[in-house]
Amino acid sequence: MFEGLSDRLSGILSGLTRRGALTEADVTAAMREVRRALLEADVALEVVRGFTDRVREKAVGAVVLKSVTPGQMVVKIVNDELVAMLGTDAETIDLNAPAPVPVLMVGLQGSGKTTTTAKIARRLTEREKRRVLLASLDTRRPAAMEQLAVLARQVGVESLPIVAGQSAVQIARRAMEAARLGGFDVVMLDTAGRTTVDEALMAEAAEVKAATGPHEVLLVADALTGQDAVNTARAFDQRLGVTGIVLTRMDGDSRGGAALSMRAVTGKPIKLVGTGEKVDALEEFHPARVANRILG
Ligand code: GDP
Secondary structure, three states: OOHHHHHHHHHHHHHHHHOOOOOHHHHHHHHHHHHHHHHHOOOOHHHHHHHHHHHHHHHHHHHHOOOOOHHHHHHHHHHHHHHHHHOOOOOOOOOOOOOOEEEEEEEOOOOOHHHHHHHHHHHHHHHHOOOEEEEEOOOOOHHHHHHHHHHHHHHOOEEOOOOOOOOHHHHHHHHHHHHHHHOOOEEEEEOOOOOOOOHHHHHHHHHHHHHHOOOEEEEEEEHHHOHHHHHHHHHHHHHHOOOEEEEEOHHHOOOOHHHHHHHHHHOOOEEEEEOOOOOOOEEEOOHHHHHHHHHO
């Protein structure tokens, strides 16, 4: 993750720290390089602009103040701005509501939504000792329903029995009722995915949302799709009111553009990241640690 960007930024910043005094022109030149490095990492243009403008302004101020170690000051400013861009604090899934708490999982087909649903269920079961019920609402793809049932068994979590012929909303209501009767803490509703953001997909998810009142609406997006992941998140958020993002395939994403732009573009936090195909390959997203990893 972030290998290319990390190498580039370390190079640029160590160039600054090696020198004693810095001029405003040095800072401006370095920021031009930082800008190019971020764009090559596929960070959204508007995010790159805001970032380099803020860093330059603060860094020039620091240089003008004649700091003893101006290069170090610039590194610290870059670090702080990276953390701010990524969201400051690690965010967790909020289950602070009367049980059973509905969690709506949305996203495009192939983003890793079903796998991520099982990963989160496993995490809530093992770490937080919650009783989780999984339900697939993908009425058009029986294979997807079966996939969730198989994954549920694999992670030792219950899934709602599949009943043919029900609509997504009917299944969602049945899941809530079953969870109430069965004393479950959380109901995770895995909505149908499509290959593109389409109105039918959004309308169905919106109907399920209205029927169940989910406490979290988690958008699953594939980090490897870069800015498309960010645009997808924006589209889902506008229609459904996303509360958090899970970015998958971070294990294969060496550039990091989606992770770096997501918060700034959508205003929504990355809550978790998928780091592999296995059911335990799910990690929290800690902005400070990510910034550290990037700056080496
Ligand atoms: P869905 O169509 O969105 O429900 O996607 P699936 O959950 O079926 O996932 C599609 C493929 O992506 C599967 O082969 C998953 O194992 C794989 N996958 C999901 N998350 C990750 C991840 O974080 N890293 C990697 N490498 N593969 C993932």
